[in-house]
Amino acid sequence: MYYLEMNDVKKSFGDLEVLKGISLTVSEGEVVSIIGPSGSGKSTLLRIATLLETMDVGNLAYMGQYAVTMEDRHSVYAKTSQLKEIKKNFGLVFQSFNLFPHKSVLHNIIDAPIFVQKRKKAEVIEEAKELLRQMGLEDKADYYPCQLSGGQQQRIAIARALALKPKVLFFDEPTSALDPELTGEVLKVIKGLAEQKMTMVIVTHEMSFAKNISDRVIFMDKGVVAASGTPEEVFNSDNARMQEFLGKLKND
Amino acid sequence: MSFSVMLEQLAQGMCKSMLIFGLTLLFSMPLGLLVCFGRMSKNRLVSGIFGFFISVLRGTPLMLQLMVVYFFPYYLFGISIGNWRFPAIIVGFSINYAAYFAEIYRSGIEAIPKGQYEAAQILDYSKSQTFFKIVFPQVIKIILPAVTNEIITLVKDTSLAFSLAYMEMFTIAKQIAARDTTFVPYIVAALFYYIFNLLVAFVMRQFEKKLSYYN
Amino acid sequence: MKLFKKLALGALAVGMMATVFTGCGKKDSKTFTVGFDAEYPPYGYMDENGDYTGFDLELAEEVCKLKGWTLVKQPIAWDNKDNELNSGSIDCIWNGFTINGREDDYEWSVPYVDNSQVIVVKADSGITSLSDLAGKTVGVQAASAALDVLTDEEGQKALGDSFGKLQEFGDYNTAFAELMAGSVDAIAMDIGVAMYQIEGRGDEFVILAEHLNAEQYGIGFKKGNTELKDEVESALRELKKNGKFDELAEKYGLSDMVCFE
Numbered sequence: 001m002y003y004l005e006m007n008d009v010k011k012s013f014g015d016l017e018v019l020k021g022i023s024l025t026v027s028e029g030e031v032v033s034i035i036g037p038s039g040s041g042k043s044t045l046l047r048i049a050t051l052l053e054t055m056d057v058g059n060l061a062y063m064g065q066y067a068v069t070m071e072d073r074h075s076v077y078a079k080t081s082q083l084k085e086i087k088k089n090f091g092l093v094f095q096s097f098n099l100f101p102h103k104s105v106l107h108n109i110i111d112a113p114i115f116v117q118k119r120k121k122a123e124v125i126e127e128a129k130e131l132l133r134q135m136g137l138e139d140k141a142d143y144y145p146c147q148l149s150g151g152q153q154q155r156i157a158i159a160r161a162l163a164l165k166p167k168v169l170f171f172d173e174p175t176s177a178l179d180p181e182l183t184g185e186v187l188k189v190i191k192g193l194a195e196q197k198m199t200m201v202i203v204t205h206e207m208s209f210a211k212n213i214s215d216r217v218i219f220m221d222k223g224v225v226a227a228s229g230t231p232e233e234v235f236n237s238d239n240a241r242m243q244e245f246l247g248k249l250k251n252d
Numbered sequence: 253m254s255f256s257v258m259l260e261q262l263a264q265g266m267c268k269s270m271l272i273f274g275l276t277l278l279f280s281m282p283l284g285l286l287v288c289f290g291r292m293s294k295n296r297l298v299s300g301i302f303g304f305f306i307s308v309l310r311g312t313p314l315m316l317q318l319m320v321v322y323f324f325p326y327y328l329f330g331i332s333i334g335n336w337r338f339p340a341i342i343v344g345f346s347i348n349y350a351a352y353f354a355e356i357y358r359s360g361i362e363a364i365p366k367g368q369y370e371a372a373q374i375l376d377y378s379k380s381q382t383f384f385k386i387v388f389p390q391v392i393k394i395i396l397p398a399v400t401n402e403i404i405t406l407v408k409d410t411s412l413a414f415s416l417a418y419m420e421m422f423t424i425a426k427q428i429a430a431r432d433t434t435f436v437p438y439i440v441a442a443l444f445y446y447i448f449n450l451l452v453a454f455v456m457r458q459f460e461k462k463l464s465y466y467n
Numbered sequence: 468m469k470l471f472k473k474l475a476l477g478a479l480a481v482g483m484m485a486t487v488f489t490g491c492g493k494k495d496s497k498t499f500t501v502g503f504d505a506e507y508p509p510y511g512y513m514d515e516n517g518d519y520t521g522f523d524l525e526l527a528e529e530v531c532k533l534k535g536w537t538l539v540k541q542p543i544a545w546d547n548k549d550n551e552l553n554s555g556s557i558d559c560i561w562n563g564f565t566i567n568g569r570e571d572d573y574e575w576s577v578p579y580v581d582n583s584q585v586i587v588v589k590a591d592s593g594i595t596s597l598s599d600l601a602g603k604t605v606g607v608q609a610a611s612a613a614l615d616v617l618t619d620e621e622g623q624k625a626l627g628d629s630f631g632k633l634q635e636f637g638d639y640n641t642a643f644a645e646l647m648a649g650s651v652d653a654i655a656m657d658i659g660v661a662m663y664q665i666e667g668r669g670d671e672f673v674i675l676a677e678h679l680n681a682e683q684y685g686i687g688f689k690k691g692n693t694e695l696k697d698e699v700e701s702a703l704r705e706l707k708k709n710g711k712f713d714e715l716a717e718k719y720g721l722s723d724m725v726c727f728e
Binding site: 325332 | 514515517
Binding site for chain 2: 050051052084087088091092094096098099100101102111112115116117144145146160161164
């Protein structure tokens, strides 16, 4: 059983076809990186996988449960109650963190487990403190997001997502909004998660990071998967678009 | 009339003014939220109706609205409710201020970044949890200066109840002025309004300070 | 969230405190609600203790004593008097209420005071007759009998038209302030009111010897409400008989003006 499975996903915004039939499967413990130039559709794919955006055609399942099925060549979304169940399987870390500014670091992490999952407060707080230790931020529990650096905020956002114990964790360009000297601390945390066999799908521009950490790399271009495989296969492929993309990055 | 009797009379009027003030806030702030939801409804008919409601209430004088509320049951339906002066004043003030508060809330809600909603959605917050735990607390901070303005205006607007001859401070000041053929009661009343508003501004500043723990 | 609760609680507390302050709500036997302009001495106004009194209100009190009614003195905004009467929030308008020109609009009691509309000017203004007012600015209370006289074809419209400007105002305090300041040259009003105002303000002001007209005061009931009118009227006659009426007229310096036999 795949943790995540999506088949032949198509999406248009008006006349612009952003995704032209993308299929993706992720198994337990796998780390999949999605790379590609801006406008290639990778962020849209992530938003569709996390149900922030709807697809026009295709299906989508987590742990074998279908959130979206194909009927008569169109996507049909499951009932709200079913979707609510399915949503428990994944978490998402945003490019711009999207922490709740009016809540302390601790409350950013514990509120959803307490209010949404109705778990015991004492237990959740214990777990949150452990997560903060893991992020190297155990002394920041009572701080507010505005008092922290971008890198610290993003690590809090990762802790917040992990507190709900997702099966799959998505990252949408987690270091793009950070100053270069702060990206390292976030990437280190993600690497740590990979070592713990966390199942992750990461949209990123950090090529060497993707190369190091991923079990599989997917190169997207103009709404299609142009190349996919192990990091070695993709980065050494003779796909012209891939070479062009890597060449541009080197010149930057 | 001796100065002490005049002060006593005006103080009694002040109590009535504060009663209008307190009840209007009590009713108009939650009512404004409902109106705001109506105004922001995705259903264009609903949002159109509430938009019209808001534009009429903001676009016509409050004094006129008070008279309409008080006299319309009779002129429209022939019902004689008798002396329901005070309830009519509270109804008139509450719906008028609800319209203003609705627009203030709307400005605040629209200032919340989309990412906040998306984060809440990913964390599985329900729609109402998202609003009351994530959006509204941030809205309060954003709109506080505008709300303070509105509240200070309300303190002064209570004097419009004179048009229905309700014995609030301004009406009484007018009557004492007529009796004693002097302007002194107006000056005293002005002082009372000013002191009350200093108090309001002070309290609101405390609220703002309390909310300054984040940016 | 906490803050929201506190805001709501605060508003609630203010509301409840204030409810205790007012704590009114008496509703018993038959009430007789008199609508009056509390800024119209000597007929209806606030006395030195802050209670409403005046010639008309004391008369109404005596009527209620006779009838066993409870009197409710309801101050009204004068501009709204018809709305108040029609909607039933008051039973009558009793407050130096001029009959002339409004004969068909209300159910009138018998006239009980003869009143004239007069002109008040500053003593040193040099204005001594109505004809001196040509081209001048004259103040008059909105919706008042004096205004009616000055704009009615059968009244003194010709005189009114000779004024430079007819300036309407809301209350007499404002009007006298304007007269003092010179932004109006004269004010038209009831003679009873004029005498009260001049008594309060001293001899800087004078009433022109020439009057605009003579008119009469009555009690105005809602059109068709003859039953209540008859009851009040018969009580009024009784007060005249037992001397109470004249006693009150004396007290308010209106004896010369009574026209009720």
